[in-house]
Amino acid sequence: MKTKVCILLICLFAVAGLALAQAKVDGKWTAEIQGGRGPQMVTITLKNDGGKLTGTVEGGRGGAIPIEEGSVSGNTIKFKQKQMGRGGEVILNYTGTISGDEIKFTRQQEGGQGMPVEFTAKRAQ
Secondary structure, eight states, X not given: OHHHHHHHHHHHHHHHHHHHHSOXXXXXXXXXXXXXXXXXXXXXXXXXXXXXXXXXXXXXXXSOEEEEEEEEETTEEEEEEEXXXXXXXXXXXXXXXXXXXXXXXXXXXXXXXXXXXXXXXXEOO
């Protein structure tokens, strides 16, 4: 009986540890991204549901754009954003590292076109 209780407690602590290991990403994040037309303000709204990341990116033309293929693993997040560009649909890949109330992002257009853009988003108050 003691062995079963010990195993159950170990499993409970392991599950709790995994839940705590994922950084807190839920909420609104704001950033200024440097672009060809000057700085652009962006608001990123995120929600983590057991490692699946959902939300939107808002800024520029077109209003809020839903993110796709979002994931959270530890303090790393990844997602895609599809938007219309001059030549048709453009897919932007975001990778971010969460540290407290900041996320350091790298954004790269899929297919390797253009230079990667690095920026830091801060948790909106």
